[in-house]
Amino acid sequence: MKILCTGGAGYVGGACMRWLLRHGHDPIAFDNLSMGNRGSVPADRLVVGDIEDRDALSKALRDHGAEAVMHFAALASVPESIEDPEAYYRVNVVGTKNVLDAMLDNGVKLILFSSTAATFGFHAEMPLTEESPQSPETPYGTTKLAAEWLIKDYAKAYNLGYGLLRYFNAAGADPDGAHGESREKESHLIPLTLAVPLGHREKLLVYGGAFDTRDGTCIRDYIHTEDLAQAHQLTLEALKPGVGKAYNLGSGSGTSVLEVLRACEQAVGKPIAHEITDPRPGDPGVLVASSERIKRELGWNPQFSAIQQIVDTAWRWHVDHPNGYGGAQ
Ligand SMILES: NC(=O)c1ccc[n+]([C@@H]2O[C@H](COP(=O)([O-])OP(=O)(O)OC[C@H]3O[C@@H](n4cnc5c(N)ncnc54)[C@H](O)[C@@H]3O)[C@@H](O)[C@H]2O)c1
Structure with a gap:
């Protein structure tokens, strides 16, 4: 499939891009490089752009002939989200709305979303299942849960297929040494x-x-990016318009x-x-x-x-x- 990966030059997005290429798909990254790395994806598979710009998203989807979106781009630091919730709502919620609107502009029907363990309450019983109560306790978690709700509401109204993949702690590097975790501002x-x-x-x-x-x-709960990438491939291949899936991904x-x-x-x-x-x-x-x-x-x-x-x-x-x-x- 032709897939647009927002945040595809980042850590998890970059690992998934490589995995998708190895498994016969045709992904491109759409990334503003605020946290990502130009060198982490092939030059001809990178569109530099911001998810705050719906027109740029729309053009990238159109130019690639995208059939699906994997939406990795986000701000993702809990302490930073407590200090600056405005940025988190703008990028994680409004940015997700822009991604969905650009999909509607282009008739793209399938979306996988990088959600998180932070959407669950801290005092829930462990291990967390998909039935555990989602009551986030930080702005990071709240904005990611709001994005889940946006996606579900759009899916119902506009017949989208969606996968909400709630990663726990993404970790590790490509076993073949090609891709690893590298951010200028590291918090992991x-x-x-x-x-x-x-x-x-x-x-x-x-x-x-x-x-x-x-x-x-x-x-x-640490989960290797290769295992996350396999989960993305399997979920994508199981999706069709009108089908919605939510999965917790940990070891x-x-x-x-x-x-x-x-x-x-x-x-x-x-x-x-x-x-x-x-x-x-x-x-x-x-x-x-x-x-x-x-x-x-x-x-x-x-x-x-x-x-x-x-x-x-x-x-x-x-x-x-x-x-x-x-x-x-
Ligand atoms: N790393 C983890 O342990 C973990 C756990 C749970 C969920 N997640 C989620 O997975 C996704 C990817 O996480 P990651 O660890 O790869 O983060 P990352 O910071 O390495 O990658 C995010 C990418 O998004 C890009 N980006 C940020 N804002 C953007 C914008 N406005 N427009 C376009 N691109 C933008 C960054 O440049 C970066 O390349 C995020 O949505 C995060 O919330 C990560």
Whole structure:
């Protein structure tokens, strides 16, 4: 299929673009490069544009002859969303509306949306299933849930097919070394941890050591981008107008911050300096997914998401790319 990937030059979008190319699809990225990297997608598969610009989106869909959209582009930092909700509503909600409107302009009927564990309440029972209550507790989560609602309402009225893919913690790098996690402003645990042995940071700050967890640090569910990419392919291929799917995507097992740190030390072969500091607002103690629904319905079969495998692939990529992609240009 011909697919327009908003945010396709970013971390998860870039991994999905590669996977789709390897599996016979024809994706292009539509990205403003605010967080993404020009070097992460082939030059002839990148349209530089902003999802705040409906006309540019419409033109990109038309020029590519797109049959489906994968909508990865978003602002995605919880602490930043608490400080600046205006930007989050503008990009994540109004931006999603622009994507949908541009689809209507061009008769594009299928959309996959990058949603998140942050749309769920913090105190729900773990693991989180698709039936767990969605009551986000941060502006990031609220804007992503609002985008889910927009998509569902448009789908009902305009006969769209949609997939809401709620990732837990995306992590890891291409096993063949081609694509990894590289942002100028990094907020994700594994690249921040590996930045210490690479000499880019003095130490890792561990936010909170007194959560009600086995070692006091936050527990999250890490899912490899290759496994996320497989979920996108399977969901896309199961969609048609009038069909809507929502899936939680995680490994089903939780790993604490200190366990991630140990896995990184194992990959690197030496200790990594760290300091436990205050918890950040908006960080729940535990988030773990149940992904039984997509396994049952679509045969999703995650292969890369053991924590050591995730960290080993990430470390290999960072060793080969000590300065990441080197920024947007
Ligand atoms: N990384 C995770 O652990 C995680 C977890 C849950 C959900 N998600 C969601 O997955 C998606 C991708 O996340 P990621 O980690 O790859 O993030 P990322 O920041 O690496 O990628 C986002 C991409 O969107 C682009 N972008 C941002 N604003 C844009 C705009 N206005 N117009 C066009 N492009 C724009 C950025 O340049 C970047 O390339 C996001 O929607 C995020 O909310 C990510």
